[in-house]
Amino acid sequence: MVKVKMGMSATGRNSAVSVGRGFAGFTLFEMIIVLFIVSLFLSLVRVPIEGMLAGGDLGRGTRMIMSEVTRLRGEAAYARKPQALVLNMTEHSFYPLEPEEDRKLDGSLSETEKRISDKQMLPQGVYFEDVVVLSRGKDQEGEAYIRFYANGCVDHSLIHLKNSANHTYTLEINPITGYVRIHDGYIEKKKER
Numbered sequence: 001m002v003k004v005k006m007g008m009s010a011t012g013r014n015s016a017v018s019v020g021r022g023f024a025g026f027t028l029f030e031m032i033i034v035l036f037i038v039s040l041f042l043s044l045v046r047v048p049i050e051g052m053l054a055g056g057d058l059g060r061g062t063r064m065i066m067s068e069v070t071r072l073r074g075e076a077a078y079a080r081k082p083q084a085l086v087l088n089m090t091e092h093s094f095y096p097l098e099p100e101e102d103r104k105l106d107g108s109l110s111e112t113e114k115r116i117s118d119k120q121m122l123p124q125g126v127y128f129e130d131v132v133v134l135s136r137g138k139d140q141e142g143e144a145y146i147r148f149y150a151n152g153c154v155d156h157s158l159i160h161l162k163n164s165a166n167h168t169y170t171l172e173i174n175p176i177t178g179y180v181r182i183h184d185g186y187i188e189k190k191k192e193r
Contacts, residue, residue, distance in 0.1 A: 061123050069173060077152035
């Protein structure tokens with residue numbers, strides 16, 4: 001550090017100027033900018049974290065099921081083979097199923113038909129409240145299944161997901177398009193005549 005001695009200042013004292021040294025602190029403006037950026041970042045991150053801390057990430061569970069419904073409907077229509085989505089309400093899991101060609105899904109599923117290797121678990125704190133297949137009724141325990149037909153149609157179904165904080169989403173699967181519509185809360189539909 002080089003100090004340059006200056007003459008007398010207006011106050012009558014000698015003053016020294018440091019050369020080669022920057023400012024030692026931050027300005028108020030710089031601090032405000034940093035605080036603004038940090039608060040913006042925290043507000044963007046808060047939304048996903050709130051869902052997980054509030055008793056389970058329903059959004060993630062919904063996306064997982066929607067993805068599997070879309071995939072199975074496409075696979076059934078492309079391969080011209082029926083498929084099924086099995087929802088296990090005890091284990092809070094779901095997995096695809098390719099039923100045997102010589103029998104239809106009309107009752108319980110045989111162990112040889114299940115593809116357990118593709119089983120997916122719902123996010124922690126999220127579970128199935130019940131599954132309503134409008135042609136068969138409501139299942140509240142055990143396993144429920146939704147059929148995907150070779151022509152691209154699907155069982156008209158309502159899947160009710162709930163988290164530990166008692167917030168509920170209803171996933172309604174359109175029987176013709178396979179589109180999954182999400183309703184906030186528990187929606188119940190009557191059997192169509």
